[in-house]
Amino acid sequence: MKYVMINPSKLSGKVQVPTSKSACHRAVICAGLSNGISNISNVVFSEDVEATCEAMKNLGVRIKKEKDSLQVRGLEKLKPVNSSMDCSESGSTLRFLIPIGATTGEKLTFKGKGKLVERPLKCYYNIFDEQKLKYDNAGGKLPLTIKGKLKSGEYKIRGDVSSQFISGLMFALPLLDGDSKIIITTELESKPYVDLTMDMLKNYGVQIENREYKEFIIRGNQNYKSSDCEVEGDYSQAAFWLAAGLLGNDIVCEGLDINSLQGDKAILNIIESMNGKISIEGNKVKAIPSKTKGTIIDASQCPDLVPVLTSLAALSEGTTEIVNAARLRIKESDRLSAISTELNRLGADIEEKEDGLIIRGKESLKGGEVQSWNDHRIAMALAVASIKCTEPVIIKDASCVKKSYPDFWQHFRTLGGNIDEWSLGQ
The missing domain is CATH 3.65.10.10 (Enolpyruvate transferase domain)
Known part of the structure; x- marks a missing residue:
């Protein structure tokens, strides 16, 4: 079982986003x-x-x-x-x-x-x-x-x-x-x-x-034809760094296709609706420190963005409401319960509803020990929230990020994150 202790600090720099x-x-x-x-x-x-x-x-x-x-x-x-x-x-x-x-x-x-x-x-x-x-x-x-x-x-x-x-x-x-x-x-x-x-x-x-x-x-008797393919960068993973850039210092995400069909490209529009600043140049998207504000987020087409958007909203001015998110209860964890429970442990003000969340933003959170619920997106969202905590954040079962993003903690450190890692048995 892997623990990560994060000493709060602002992140900045460039990161090659993992592929979709x-x-x-x-x-x-x-x-x-x-x-x-x-x-x-x-x-x-x-x-x-x-x-x-x-x-x-x-x-x-x-x-x-x-x-x-x-x-x-x-x-x-x-x-x-x-x-x-x-x-x-x-x-x-x-x-x-x-x-x-x-x-x-x-x-x-x-x-x-x-x-x-x-x-x-x-x-x-x-x-x-x-x-x-x-x-x-x-x-x-x-x-x-x-x-x-x-x-x-x-x-x-x-x-x-x-x-x-x-x-x-x-x-x-x-x-x-x-x-x-x-x-x-x-x-x-x-x-x-x-x-x-x-x-x-x-x-x-x-x-x-x-x-x-x-x-x-769908016509039957079709034949698949071999083809070469280059996998594009993943917007759902870029979302963690874009949120971190809004809360900290400039972060540039490289390797993204601005014409992508990925539903999680919605992160760009949602950030703008929250008064966040981003700039796009070729395959690079830069998040610029911003005083983000609350909004209404429809999660029906981009459910994987909810954990990190909840962290961002918890540190934004005003109230954010996440709606049409009932399906998050049957993901790797009950993500509505997981992210609200753990962010509230850090000092956030989040109300859980049957199919969404109401998030009342704060300037900063306190910190403390939280659990990942063995869910990669919960662990990474909590890491983003640590940027604006006043005390260290300890995340239990932090190695679950390997499910989708094996290099997450390494990249977190490369961007200036101050973290200690240790393991306790199985």
Whole structure:
């Protein structure tokens, strides 16, 4: 168990933003479903990305790992080499691979650990029931064993639980013999993640017709075509440094695509709505120290930004309200409860609602000992809040950042952070 003690100080400097975990998952899967060799460059090997690589290898895909790149030799027809699929703690790996695995017709068991074991999969269970696919789980939790082959046709699915279910079907349905249609039965949240999936599929030769995010038409018997891909920088990770720059000194985030489809690019507009100052030059975004103000933040399309925006709002003038955020309760932790509980321990004034937060900003926070809830985004958001604390901040289970951003603490230190790290058993 790793502890980090942060002695409050302002951060400044330049940081190369890690590459998009969301884009990397998608590139590895599309390359793995292609006949031929694809090269994926600019890869950060977070625990989640490693989980997807291992899962695809378990389906017969050959993946050669270099320092910051992957060579993927895909298969048009997957051949599972092991019936057990370990998804570690990666929700994307699990939800993307379940329908892909179900195209093989083989018996497969999906395992995981941590919070992933209990994250909801009912959207898939409804499909399995309708198609009479055999499956078994541990009282609704992992491990999940499936046996049977997906059939083409109509797929009705909610759009307000997780876009990962829709993306998972988009990867799998083009491989089936007949044409399929995904019908969204509620308002679709996290549309940008679906856009990211369709854009990556297009890069690998697969076409999907989008009918106003209400229906998606997917032709069967499509062939993925091998393609090289350079993974772009991740706005959800840049958000931590941009918030740190607003609260401290200038921070420049490098490696971002200003034309990105990532939903978390919304951080730029949200910062402006909070009176924060940023400048953009090419692939660089600079955050400039600002007296930020409260606003209303709709989290429906960018839920991963909520933890760091809560830290920023807690140190902004006035009141901020985060709305349409109920889905955060079924992430790596109950993020609404986690971030409000831990920031309040540091002296913030945050009220938790069923589907959001009310944050009454303060000039500074006190400090103290907090927990990460084994959630990478909670740990990093608490680190950002430490900048304007009057006393040290100790974060328990700080090593959870490896899930998405293995170099976070190193980068924090490079930007001027004053931190001590130590471990206590397991």
